[in-house]
Amino acid sequence: xxxxxNCIIRQFNSLRAMSKExxxxxxxxxxxxxxxxxxxxxxxxxxxxxVYCVRDGVSKLSKLSPNGKDQIVxxxxxxxxxxxxxxxxxxxxxxxxxxxxxxxxxxxxRDAIMDSLNNNPNFxxxxxxxxxxxxxxxxxxxxxMSQKTVKQRIAEAFIYLEENFGNDRNGYLALTLSREDIANxxxxxxxxxxxxxxxxxxxxxxxxxxxxxxxxxxxALDDIAKGS
Amino acid sequence: xxxxxNCIIRQFNSLRAMSKExxxxxxxxxxxxxxxxxxxxxxxxxxxxxVYCVRDGVSKLSKLSPNGKDQIVxxxxxxxxxxxxxxxxxxxxxxxxxxxxxxxxxxxxRDAIMDSLNNNPNFxxxxxxxxxxxxxxxxxxxxxMSQKTVKQRIAEAFIYLEENFGNDRNGYLALTLSREDIANxxxxxxxxxxxxxxxxxxxxxxxxxxxxxxxxxxxALDDIAKGS
DNA sequence: TTAAAAACATGATAATTGTCAGTTATTCCT
DNA sequence: AGGAATAACTGACAATTATCATGTTTTTAA
Numbered sequence: 001x002x003x004x005x006n007c008i009i010r011q012f013n014s015l016r017a018m019s020k021e022x023x024x025x026x027x028x029x030x031x032x033x034x035x036x037x038x039x040x041x042x043x044x045x046x047x048x049x050x051v052y053c054v055r056d057g058v059s060k061l062s063k064l065s066p067n068g069k070d071q072i073v074x075x076x077x078x079x080x081x082x083x084x085x086x087x088x089x090x091x092x093x094x095x096x097x098x099x100x101x102x103x104x105x106x107x108x109x110r111d112a113i114m115d116s117l118n119n120n121p122n123f124x125x126x127x128x129x130x131x132x133x134x135x136x137x138x139x140x141x142x143x144x145m146s147q148k149t150v151k152q153r154i155a156e157a158f159i160y161l162e163e164n165f166g167n168d169r170n171g172y173l174a175l176t177l178s179r180e181d182i183a184n185x186x187x188x189x190x191x192x193x194x195x196x197x198x199x200x201x202x203x204x205x206x207x208x209x210x211x212x213x214x215x216x217x218x219x220a221l222d223d224i225a226k227g228s
Numbered sequence: 229x230x231x232x233x234n235c236i237i238r239q240f241n242s243l244r245a246m247s248k249e250x251x252x253x254x255x256x257x258x259x260x261x262x263x264x265x266x267x268x269x270x271x272x273x274x275x276x277x278x279v280y281c282v283r284d285g286v287s288k289l290s291k292l293s294p295n296g297k298d299q300i301v302x303x304x305x306x307x308x309x310x311x312x313x314x315x316x317x318x319x320x321x322x323x324x325x326x327x328x329x330x331x332x333x334x335x336x337x338r339d340a341i342m343d344s345l346n347n348n349p350n351f352x353x354x355x356x357x358x359x360x361x362x363x364x365x366x367x368x369x370x371x372x373m374s375q376k377t378v379k380q381r382i383a384e385a386f387i388y389l390e391e392n393f394g395n396d397r398n399g400y401l402a403l404t405l406s407r408e409d410i411a412n413x414x415x416x417x418x419x420x421x422x423x424x425x426x427x428x429x430x431x432x433x434x435x436x437x438x439x440x441x442x443x444x445x446x447x448a449l450d451d452i453a454k455g456s
Numbered sequence: 457t458t459a460a461a462a463a464c465a466t467g468a469t470a471a472t473t474g475t476c477a478g479t480t481a482t483t484c485c486t
Numbered sequence: 487a488g489g490a491a492t493a494a495c496t497g498a499c500a501a502t503t504a505t506c507a508t509g510t511t512t513t514t515a516a
Contacts, residue, residue, distance in 0.1 A: 063367065065375035066454050073367050088360045094367060117353055124352035125345055131359050132316045138366035139291065139301050139322060145373040146415025147293035150473070179494065187374025189474050194495060210482085211493090226294050378503070407464065417504050422465060438512080439463090 032106045035059075041082060041097040041105065048093055050109040052082040057103030058165070058175055061095040062184065072185045073141075075100070075175070077165065085131065087113060100177065145187055148225075153186040154196050155224040158206060162215055172212040260334045263287075269310060269325040269333065276321055278337040280310040285331030286393070286403055289323040290412065300413045301369075303328070303403070305393065313359065315341060328405065373415055376453075381414040382424050383452040386434060390443055400440040 032055070035041055041052055044063060054076055061074040061082070073095060076082055086093045087110050116123045144153060158173070165175035177185070183193035197213075200206045205221050207214045215221060260283070263269055269280055272291060282304055289302040289310070301323055304310055314321045315338050344351045372381060386401070393403035405413070411421035425441075428434045433449050435442045443449060 063371045065371050067375055069375055071371045071374055073370055085360045085363055089357055089364070091364070094364050117356070118349055121346055121349040121352055124349055124356060128345070128352060128356045128359065129317055131356065131363060132313045135313055135359060135363045135366060136317070136319070136322050138363060138370065142301055142366065142369050142373060143291045143293050143299045145370060146299055147295055147297055178492095190493095191475080191495080192473060194493095198495075377501095406462095418463090419465085419505080420503060422463095426465075 032104065035099045035103040035105055037099050037101050039099050041099065041103075042093050043096040044093055046093050046096075048083045048086050048110070050107050051084050051087055051113055052097070052105045052107055054078055054080045054082065055104040055106055057105075058100040059097045059103060059105075060100050060181065060184075061097050063095050070184045071187060072181065073138075075164070075185075084113075084127070088117075088127075088131075100175070100181070150186060150188045150192055151196050151199075152225050153188070154182065154193060154200070155205075155221045157182060157185055158200075158213065158215055159218070159221055159225060162218075167214070168212075170212075170214075172209065172214045176211050176213070178211070260332065263327045263331040263333055265327050265329050265331075267327050269327065269331075270321055271324040272321055274321050274324075276311045276314050276338070278335050279312050279315055279341055280325070280333045280335055282306055282308045282310065283332040283334055285333075286328040287325045287331060287333075288328050288409065288412075289325055291323050298412045299415055300409065301366075303392070303413075305403075309336075312341070312355070316345075316355075316359075328403070328409070378414060378416045378420055379424050379427075380453050381416070382410065382421060382428070383433075383449045385410060385413055386428075386441065386443055387446070387449055387453060390446075395442070396440075398440075398442075400437065400442045404439050404441070406439070 033052075035057070041059060042048060056078060059076045059080075059082060060072045061076060062070045062072045065071055076097070082097045082105070083093060117127065118124075144156065148156070161173045161175055161177070165173065168174050179194050179197065180190045182197070183190040186193060197206070197208075200221075201208055203220075205215070205217045205224075207216045261280075263285070269287060270276060284306060287304045287308075287310060288300045289304060290298045290300045293299055304325070310325045310333070311321060345355065346352075372384065376384070389401045389403055389405070393401065396402050407422050407425065408418045410425070411418040414421060425434070425436075428449075429436055431448075433443070433445045433452075435444045
């Protein structure tokens with residue numbers, strides 16, 4: 001028996017929201033898929049006939065801006081659902097989902113989701129709560145993007161990576177992103193990101209071992225992220 | 229009999245989602261309030277025990293960034309609900325709502341909303357659809373903020389104002405914002421916004437009569453907003 | 457209707473960020 | 487292991503944007 005129910009359960013924090021039978025039904029319809037680093041799960045503009053549940057690995061959700069640069073809007077990790085928004089509004093995907101490292105995802109068909117949504121008010125409310133929370137986070141990102149300097153945003157990005165993905169046993173950030181990805185999270189040119197990261201290194205705020213990065217002075221990073 | 233039901237109905241596009249009795253119940257609990265230009269409906273961090281439905285006028289939803297500047301995240305007009313997100317997640321408000329011009333709002337208590345949400349799956353799904361749409365828009369704003377120049381964003385802002393609030397009988401934008409508000413929508417310094425708006429005027433892209441602004445060359449504005 | 461306040465405007469300058477061009481380091485592949 | 491491809495880095499410079507200072511116009515309110 002698969003573990004796909006766990007995604008749904010964890011995601012919506014709603015053991016009680018789905019009945020056993022519903023869970024079983026959703027679980028029965030799932031199909032599992034391996035996605036290699038760099039591969040696309042779905043692309044912007046694609047019609048989704050289901051939701052992808054992240055079982056392992058990390059996906060970046062990004063959008064191509066008219067000037068040809070990718071903006072990473074979100075990083076999705078174990079337990080997250082990809083494409084839920086588009087399935088709910090019955091629109092094409094507004095973001096693409098690309099694997100940052102090797103992933104395992106399972107697919108839950110559109111109808112299974114919609115049935116539960118329409119027939120189980122508790123489930124619908126839980127999904128609603130979850131999306132409302134995403135919306136709040138998006139609002140926060142808007143404020144950060146428009147009111148903070150690149151340096152502040154990069155400091156925040158490292159803090160975010162530590163808080164959301166943790167460290168490995170050697171104290172390095174568990175999620176390793178390329179400089180280009182960091183630049184795309186933060187909304188700046190790759191060279192600018194590289195320069196600022198180098199500065200952080202020189203100032204002893206972070207350590208780097210190859211591509212691995214470790215936060216060395218969390219307080220100083222916090223200060224940069226907040227004040228100017 | 230008030231018109232508050234109309235807000236709910238329009239907002240959620242769900243005549244069928246609420247039964248007559250539910251509508252009546254919601255409508256009975258409402259209280260109407262006049263809000264003068266510049267007054268605060270609710271502030272960031274405030275606990276909301278209900279949702280405000282905009283019956284007339286426009287409200288700006290903004291968030292104070294650590295550097296002391298306001299970022300306007302959204303403009304809400306007739307039919308919009310303010311504070312719904314916070315009520316759903318049972319958190320304090322993450323944005324403040326301030327009247328841009330004189331407004332009329334009605335108040336729907338938290339319990340009335342939550343009851344309908346929990347007991348009427350159709351209603352919950354409609355609200356879900358609506359919030360999912362807001363989330364998509366927020367993602368778009370993130371991309372615009374981080375990938376476009378101030379000039380592009382100001383061009384977009386004027387287009388947005390025309391599309392969402394229309395023109396008055398003389399062809400001027402129906403919603404008049406101060407330069408400072410425009411700067412706060414676009415996430416830039418007031419002086420920068422003023423300069424660019426002056427440029428637009430000189431180039432004949434917009435006309436201005438006092439504070440009133442009219443779009444004179446929509447195509448050119450579109451081009452600026454898209455390309456560079 | 458006027459004085460005060462707020463909004464608008466412009467110049468000068470500094471700070472931030474982007475772009476282009478090129479070098480070095482790493483990773484990937486067979 | 488060795489060469490190609492990709493990523494990381496650096497410098498020089500240009501473009502964008504913020505800040506500060508100051509003057510003008512418009513609104514507001516007594």
